[in-house]
Amino acid sequence: MTNFYHIRDLSSNFEDYLKIIGDLEAGKDQVRSKVIAKTMKVKPSSVTNALQVLREQKLITYEPYGPISMTSKGKRFWLIIHQKYKTVKGFLTEILEIDHETADKLACTIEHKISPQVTERILLLKQFLKDENLCGTNAIDRLHDFFSKRTEESEKEIGKEIPRFLLSVLKPGEKATIHKIDGDKAIRQKFLDMGLIRGQEVVVERVAPLGDPIEITVRGYSLSLRKSEAELVIVK
Amino acid sequence: MTNFYHIRDLSSNFEDYLKIIGDLEAGKDQVRSKVIAKTMKVKPSSVTNALQVLREQKLITYEPYGPISMTSKGKRFWLIIHQKYKTVKGFLTEILEIDHETADKLACTIEHKISPQVTERILLLKQFLKDENLCGTNAIDRLHDFFSKRTEESEKEIGKEIPRFLLSVLKPGEKATIHKIDGDKAIRQKFLDMGLIRGQEVVVERVAPLGDPIEITVRGYSLSLRKSEAELVIVK
DNA sequence: GGTAAATTTTAGACATGACTAACTTTTACC
DNA sequence: GGTAAAAGTTAGTCATGTCTAAAATTTACC
Missing domain, CATH: 2.30.30.90 (Ferrous iron transport protein A (FeoA))
Structure with a gap:
């Protein structure tokens, strides 16, 4: 069930590893196996396994016990993944006002599946909402007011008014x-x-x-x- | 890695089977193993396996070679899954104007992962765009005009004007x-x-x-x- | 520089969920 | 109602990706 949005021969699982390695490399620190394990919430042995697969695909360079770093091919793919992730997470947090933790988890699972078209449309939607001005407030702000109002209303309906x-x-x-x-x-x-x-x-x-x-x-x-x-x- | 949006003890894989059984049952026809296999693009033996798991969870009733039908528990869960699916697919097709096939695939993969809050916000976003009127057109229509315009512009930029x-x-x-x-x-x-x-x-x-x-x-x-x-x- | 702790790897077990192939039951049709 | 085709099941295999346990290597510190 490979599809063309994915890296050829790389299950979406390993895209996750690549994403995390890229994220860590983008930070200043040396990429450590232990950190990857912690971030992915898996055991270190699973990380070793993943590193070997990523190396086979020439996405990272690495020797046993040695340092991990991305190849230019790896960086290219990471960028694609990262863009999708940023788009989805941005949509969830900035437009839908979903909390960061939930948005993060969701963005991670769906970033592998979305086509460039979907990414583009989400970005355009955001742009559109930002640009739409009415009485000096843009549509995103009005949307968020709309969220508050509706949440309050539904809370009132079920009779659990929460003090503020x-x-x-x-x-x-x-x-x-x-x-x-x-x-x-x-x-x-x-x-x-x-x-x-x-x-x-x-x-x-x-x-x-x-x-x-x-x-x-x-x-x-x-x-x-x-x-x-x-x-x-x-x-x- | 169970989380509370999922049916307890049911991997998202089997949620897919349940969803399809529900969809088929909602149509008039008897639910046939063969149709499930075709829809899920798996072999019939995999369907049998899934049916046994769903029966164990008391989500469907079924005897070997016998008819398949959902229990009330199954129907309840199907409804939850179906609502999420409808919301996501509706968002993709009606707001982002993604084609049905792509939207379908994407909705299927992410419906298992989204929280009730995300579903609610997507519905509110849609509502908001529908209600926002300016010069007699609602925001969804203006958004779609915005999509056309931008697509045309970017096509012009890369110099591949396609005749219409x-x-x-x-x-x-x-x-x-x-x-x-x-x-x-x-x-x-x-x-x-x-x-x-x-x-x-x-x-x-x-x-x-x-x-x-x-x-x-x-x-x-x-x-x-x-x-x-x-x-x-x-x-x- | 020696040794204990931390980190990483290897090897092998295990769960999941697909598959194939052979078998059983049901359906359809003469 | 008998038989061939279709549908569905069973049993066993395989790939994936996790895990544990033990071994190997590196690091940190005296």
């Missing part, structure tokens, strides 16, 4: 889900870059004496927010 | 790709229902003496179009 607060009033150890982010476009983009999007769970770690700054954990990362910033985030 | 015709001028045996469909919303919806969307390949089978009606093949199905209808379809 500003992130700035939470105490250390408290956990909450982001409901909405106020503020202008630039601020919202900044929050988006930090992984703070609607539906994302956050945990407050520490609050400085005067409530500024506030340290929170998002998807395993620690972030420090000014009080003025935390006041823009509505959580539940 | 009305479908009505093609002769029997000629093949073409749909580029655009003119006409009002109702007509376009009718074409959409028949599987005539941008990017879809069609083959002209027969043309009656005065050019009316025109018989074409789309994705293996035969359709008969009035000349007046065929004149609304621009192909290349």
Whole structure:
């Protein structure tokens, strides 16, 4: 069931390995077998097996116990995979406002399957929504307002109204889900870059004496927010 | 690696079988092992194997050589799978204007992986685009115009301008790709229902003496179009 | 430089889900 | 109702990709 969007003779499974090797190589560190195993959530022996297959395909160079690095062929394929991944993940997080973790998992599974046409259309859809202006707000913003409104409505319908607060009033150890982010476009983009999007769970770690700054954990990362910033985030 | 969107103890592979059994049962015919095999593109013995697994999970009732039918548990799960499938395929065909065949394949692979939240957001996105009116056209139509325009532009850029015709001028045996469909919303919806969307390949089978009606093949199905209808379809 | 810990590899087991080939049951038709 | 064809099953094989356990190599540190 090979199809032409895939690398010839490489099951989508090994595309995953290639993707991770590429991602790691893009970071500064030496690519270690152990890290690959951890990221893929498999045992090191499975990684060795995968490395041998990738080497056979001339996608990476590697000797037993030696360093791992991608060949130019490998880099070329990684780029293709990576573009698809970025497109799908971007669509899920930026347009559908899906939390990063879920979006990541989903993007990983479907990136192998999508044709260049689908990727292109998703990018065009995004472009279209960004460009569509009405009363100074673009369509993505209006879409997100639409999401909030509908979620609130359906929550009301099933009678489970969940109280909402500003992130700035939470105490250390408290956990909450982001409901909405106020503020202008630039601020919202900044929050988006930090992984703070609607539906994302956050945990407050520490609050400085005067409530500024506030340290929170998002998807395993620690972030420090000014009080003025935390006041823009509505959580539940 | 089970996750809660899946049926417990059922690999996504067997969800495929369940989906097809449900689809067939939704049609009028008795569900036959042979048809399942053909649809899944596997040998009959693999189907037998799958049927045994599905029976173990109490999703279908079935005796060797006997009839196959879904239990209420099976129907419940099928509905969940089917909804996801419909949502994803609808998004791909109606919003991204991907051809049915590609959309079908992609929807089948990703339907197992998406969470209820993603499904919901996709539906809301569709709703949003439908409701957004500007100058009497909704956002989906404007999006599709945007797709055509961009495709034309990029074709021009790489210098391969492809001539365009009305479908009505093609002769029997000629093949073409749909580029655009003119006409009002109702007509376009009718074409959409028949599987005539941008990017879809069609083959002209027969043309009656005065050019009316025109018989074409789309994705293996035969359709008969009035000349007046065929004149609304621009192909290349 | 020696040795313990960490990392990586090898070898072999195992689960999954496809396949082939041979067999059984059902269906269709005379 | 008998028989050939079609449909479906069983048993066993195979490929894939994981795992465990043990061995080999590298690294880190005294």
